[in-house]
Every structure is written in C-alpha cells, then in structure tokens.
Amino acid sequence: MGLTPREKDLTITFDCQFKVKVPDVTLTTLLKAFTYLLPKILVDFIQKAxxxxxxxxxxxxxxxxxxxxxxxxxxxxxxxxAGKPMEVLTTYAWITLRQMQVQCSSCGTKTSIGRALLGLEPYQRIAPEVRRKLGLLGTLTTFRVAETFMKTFGAAIDKMTIWRAVQKTGEEIAFSLDPKGEARGEADGTGIGIKGIKKRGKELKVLVQYMKGGTIRVAGIDIGSYNGNWNRLFKQSLETLKEFKSFFLVTDGDTSILDGLKEKVKVLYQRCLWHIPHQLKFALWQDKAKVKRKSPEWLSVMGRIYEIVGIRSGIDSDEEIQALVEVKKQSLDALIADCRAKEYKHVVSYLENAKNDLFTGITNKLQGKTTSRIERLFRTVNMRINVSKWTTKGALNVTKVRLAFYYNGFDPENSENPYPEGLNPEVST
Ligand SMILES: [Zn+2]
Structure with missing residues (x-):
C-alpha cells in the first residue's frame, strides 16, 4: 500500500464537544482539566481528520x-x-485510534487504510518523526527529567518509550566526513564513566572535522575499550577521505586503518599537544620509585614539558617557525637526556615515542586551536553520560544523537530533512 500523496489546501473543520466536571474555575483547576482533555481531543481530532x-x-x-x-x-x-483499535505514538501520548477498513471491489480483499493515510507503514506504531523528537528529548536531559517536562505540558509519555526512541534514533545515525568541510580534523579519545560497567572503563573516541568559519562537526564516533583499535572511528569516512587532496589529522590514536590511503591521501599525524602533559604525568607516576609526585624534580619535568608543547600562534614566517621548532626539539632532547640520566624509564620511553610526531602541525602552519573545542565536546557528552546508567551500546546511541544535535545540525523538527549531509542516516522508516 502506497503512502499518501501530498494534498494541496486541505481544510479540516473540527467540531468537538467534551464534558469535564470541575469544582471551580481557578487556573490550577482549568489547566488540570485541559491536561486531562488534551489526549482525548487529540484522538478526536486525528480520527475525524x-x-x-x-x-x-x-x-x-x-x-x-x-x-x-x-x-x-x-x-x-x-x-x-471505526474498526479495531490501533495504537499510535504521538508527541503527547500513546493514543488509540479506530482502524478504517475498505474492501476491494475486484477481489474482495479487506484492507485497513488508516496507517497509510497517516503516512505510517503497515503495523508501524511510531512515526520516525515522532521517534526522533522524543529521542532528542532523551538525549538533552535524563529520562526522568524529560518525562517531568512533558508532564508539565500535558504530555504523558513514559521513560521507557523515550529510552527506546533514543536508541532507535542513535542507531540510524552514521557520522562521516563532509566533502564540503575543511581537509582538517582531529581524532581524540577520552575515558567515560559508564555506570554499572567499571569506573572510567570505556573510551569514547571522536573524529571531528573543522568547518569553514571555525566550527567543528562530528565525523566519527566509537565507544570501546581503552587501547582498543580506532578502525570503527574512521571506517565511515574512508571514501570521503579519498576525495581530499590531502587531509591533516591531529591525533595520538591508532590510525593503521588509514595506512591504505597513504598513496592517495596525505595524512599528517600529530600528537595532541594538549594531552602530552597529562600523559606525561601518568608516565611519571609509573616511575614513582625514582621521582616523587610534586617533588622539585617532578615539577621541573612538568615545567619543561609545558614550555615545549606551548605553541605561540600567529607566526607567519617559515624561517621563524623552523627556528621555534628547532629550539623546542633541542629542549625536548635535553629533557629526555636528563630523564634518562635519572633513570625515569617510562618518561623516557613515552617522550621518545611522541617525539617525531610532536611538531608536525606547527611545521605545516596548520596548528589548530581546537583542543579546547574537543574538550568541550567531551564535556557535552559526559554531562549526559554521567547522569544515567548505560550499556556500552546505549551510551553510544545517546551520544550519537546528542552530538548530532549539538555539532551536526540534526533537527527533528524538520520532518522533511532532519539529517544534514554527512550524517548518512540509514533511515529506517
Ligand atoms: Zn483486490
């Protein structure tokens, strides 16, 4: 059965009559009565239409x-x-409509036409548009708060329905690079606390793409174990990556999946400078037998690394950039030598590893100022993740919808086109 074609200038004349007993006409009472009537009026309106x-x-x-x-x-x-009842979800409540049935004059087959007229598939109880709206609500705040807000405005939708809407909406979103965006991006990971699993036990990985005008958009997302591979993060974007002449990627993650693109795409890797001092603290902790936290030696190492990773922006001259990088490389070598002399084994090995990728960005004059932006993105995620219990899959779905809304222009109010380009929704109607 095909879907309803668009009608032009359809006018609905809606008369209704409801009775409600009230003890008085205070605003409180009348609002309560209206809230009681709202779903009944809605059913009547839809059914009559x-x-x-x-x-x-x-x-x-x-x-x-x-x-x-x-x-x-x-x-x-x-x-x-007015045949058998059928349940349909609206943004106000689950409502029960009466099926409308017609009989084919050719073969005698009876068929229900209500869902088709509503634009629903056979047996479908939830329109994608309604589901996406509820899905967004459940990602903006906790399910309990979402339920409370809805109740205030006369809607009665339970937490479970909202939870399911979040999951389904998340499942249909697939991030990828936007060919019209800039050929620059950043892949980063952060620990997220998923209650009921293990504190900080999972890592959220995000690929962001820089856009003209200085904004960022999400181009990939994955939640997995720490030190797990990063393949799923880049997978959706491999085809789009080939369209760029060169792509500058700031990351300290595992990018082995991109190795195959080396011929076609110039991918530049760089350690995320923002992370270096944090990771170095961890290496220092591993060397705690040799260096005590906050001791003068410990502070000296930290002071020197902040100096090394601190990049001054706005240097245009190639020679000056080269000179700056030279000085920084010398400082880094000196720091490594001193740490080696003091037998800070983990610190030495960490710095040796990071060394070669550290200044790719500044050398190519493409040093981004986005580290704070991606940190803000992670905070946006954690604000929601931290206030509910999740499975890994549940956390991934809620994060996808949340980030799609905050960073990619996902707009469920736009029923014609809720997903802008690069969100590749595998739309399941
Ligand atoms: Zn027939």
Whole structure:
C-alpha cells in the first residue's frame, strides 16, 4: 500500500464537544482539566481528520492506496470507519485510534487504510518523526527529567518509550566526513564513566572535522575499550577521505586503518599537544620509585614539558617557525637526556615515542586551536553520560544523537530533512 500523496489546501473543520466536571474555575483547576482533555481531543481530532479524508478519497476515482492483493486502486467500498483499535505514538501520548477498513471491489480483499493515510507503514506504531523528537528529548536531559517536562505540558509519555526512541534514533545515525568541510580534523579519545560497567572503563573516541568559519562537526564516533583499535572511528569516512587532496589529522590514536590511503591521501599525524602533559604525568607516576609526585624534580619535568608543547600562534614566517621548532626539539632532547640520566624509564620511553610526531602541525602552519573545542565536546557528552546508567551500546546511541544535535545540525523538527549531509542516516522508516 502506497503512502499518501501530498494534498494541496486541505481544510479540516473540527467540531468537538467534551464534558469535564470541575469544582471551580481557578487556573490550577482549568489547566488540570485541559491536561486531562488534551489526549482525548487529540484522538478526536486525528480520527475525524482521517475519516473526513477517507470519505474524500473514497469519492474520487483514483485512490491514494491500492489493494495489496490485486493492485486495484480505484474501486473500493467501506467496510468500517471505526474498526479495531490501533495504537499510535504521538508527541503527547500513546493514543488509540479506530482502524478504517475498505474492501476491494475486484477481489474482495479487506484492507485497513488508516496507517497509510497517516503516512505510517503497515503495523508501524511510531512515526520516525515522532521517534526522533522524543529521542532528542532523551538525549538533552535524563529520562526522568524529560518525562517531568512533558508532564508539565500535558504530555504523558513514559521513560521507557523515550529510552527506546533514543536508541532507535542513535542507531540510524552514521557520522562521516563532509566533502564540503575543511581537509582538517582531529581524532581524540577520552575515558567515560559508564555506570554499572567499571569506573572510567570505556573510551569514547571522536573524529571531528573543522568547518569553514571555525566550527567543528562530528565525523566519527566509537565507544570501546581503552587501547582498543580506532578502525570503527574512521571506517565511515574512508571514501570521503579519498576525495581530499590531502587531509591533516591531529591525533595520538591508532590510525593503521588509514595506512591504505597513504598513496592517495596525505595524512599528517600529530600528537595532541594538549594531552602530552597529562600523559606525561601518568608516565611519571609509573616511575614513582625514582621521582616523587610534586617533588622539585617532578615539577621541573612538568615545567619543561609545558614550555615545549606551548605553541605561540600567529607566526607567519617559515624561517621563524623552523627556528621555534628547532629550539623546542633541542629542549625536548635535553629533557629526555636528563630523564634518562635519572633513570625515569617510562618518561623516557613515552617522550621518545611522541617525539617525531610532536611538531608536525606547527611545521605545516596548520596548528589548530581546537583542543579546547574537543574538550568541550567531551564535556557535552559526559554531562549526559554521567547522569544515567548505560550499556556500552546505549551510551553510544545517546551520544550519537546528542552530538548530532549539538555539532551536526540534526533537527527533528524538520520532518522533511532532519539529517544534514554527512550524517548518512540509514533511515529506517
Ligand atoms: Zn483486490
């Protein structure tokens, strides 16, 4: 059965009559009465509109539906305008409508037309548009708070329905690079606390792409174990990556999946400078037998690394950049030598590893100022993750919807086109 074609200038005349007993006419009482009436009025409105439209099309030669058995789309008779109940979710409540049934005059097959007129698939109870709206609500705040807000405005939708809406909406979102965006990006990971699993036990990895105008958008996301591989983060974007002549990627993650693109795409890797002091603290802790936290030696190492990773912006001259990098490399070598002399084994090995990728960005004059932006993105994620219990899959879905809304222009109010380009929704209608 095909979906309803667009009608022009359809006018619905809606008369309704409801009775409600009230003890007084205070605002409190009347708002309460209205809240009580709201779903009843909604059912009446939708049902009357449906039947009215049903009558209209039944009087026409060509129907907006066809017999599922013989394909006849012209000759039908009414069986019932108020058949078996069917449940449909709206943004106000689950409502029960009466099915409308017609009979094919060619082969006698009976068929329900209510869902088709509503734009729903056979047996479908939730329209994608309604689900996305509820899904967004459940990602902006906790399920309990979402439920409370809805209740304030007369909607009665339970937490479980909102939870399911979040999951389904998250599942249909697939981030990827936008070919129209800049050929620069950043891949970063952070620990997220998933209650019920293990404190800080999972790592959220995000690929962000820089956009013209200085904004960022999300181009990939994954939640997995620490030190797990980063393949899933880049997978969706491999094809788009080939469209860029060169792509500058700031990351200290595992990018082995991109190795195959080396011929076609110039990918530049760089340690995330922001992370270096943090990771170095961890290496220092591993060397705690040799260096005590906050001791003068410990502070000296930290002071020197902050100096090394601190990049001054706005240097245009190639020679000056080169000179700056030279000085920084010398300082880093000196720091490594001193740490080696003091037998800070982990610190030495960490710095040796990071050394070669440290100044790629500044050397290419492409040093981003985005580290704070991606940190803000992680905070945006954690504000929601930290206030509910999640499975890994649940955390991934809620994060996808949340980031799509904050960074990628996901707009469920736009029923025609809720997902802008690069969100590649595998739309399941
Ligand atoms: Zn038929």
């Amino acid at each position: 449906l039947i009215g439209y049903g009558e209209l099309v039944m009087a026409r030669k060509q129907k907006p539906f066809a017999c599922p058995k013989c394909g006849n789309a012209e000759r039908f008779t009414w069986k019932t305008r």
